[in-house]
Amino acid sequence: MQTSSTSQIRKASGYRGLVTSLLMTPILIILLAPSLIIIPMSFTEVPFLSWPPKGFSAKWYARLFDSPEWLASLWHSLEVALLSTIIAVLLGVPAGVSLALKQWPGKQFVLAFIITPLVVPTIVVGIGMYKIYAWLGLFDRSGLVAAHVMIGVPLVVVTTMSAARQVNPVLLRAARSLGAGPVSTFFRVTLPIISSGVLSGAVFAFVSSWDEVVIAKFLSSPTYETAPVRMWAQITERVDPTVAAVSSILFTAALLLMISLMLFERVRR
Structure with a gap:
């Protein structure tokens, strides 16, 4: 009797999983199709973007990696993303x-203040940052890092909060009763439990900085451009498949990070 009930539960679970997959498939296609289409377009032979792509050639990737300007912009994007992610994690996790x-008093107000950059229109944030950072003299790398930290901190805070709510307060009290100080308790008890949330926030902060263009457009200069800013400038002047090649690299890097995060979650469980 118990075996029959278990079998029915498994069948019901399998049906639910199948229905969920069928419902999610068109949603995933709609979300990913515009990004996935750009990859084959980057291998076209003709010197303009077209769909379907004509021929097959990797010359646009060769042109990309032979261009000091494109390589510099990719390095600037990576540099800003790494620095802003590290700072966002150091500020957002605590x-x-x-x-x-x-x-503590005012906690909800502080939380609302922290997540404000996520709800305010990006163009408004960019204009405000431009005015303030111009007064402070923060442009190029320092200004971009500071701006992207402000975007990344809310993401880290939200994911860390979600993971920290799973921490059993009894464990923290037990650690303190055994003589562990606040710092030791955090690194030995709290951090291992919330590590998935911290990593998720770091990945989201990195990806947000990696492809951010609106704020970067206000704070960058011709001598320090990130890849998205250079892509925007290239599109306004002329459109060639080099932009598609850069887009494919940015998309692939972000996708690999998300897949790595999912694998980490699965292994951790």
């Missing part, structure tokens, strides 16, 4: 843990 595990 804030997320404090907001999730402690009760």
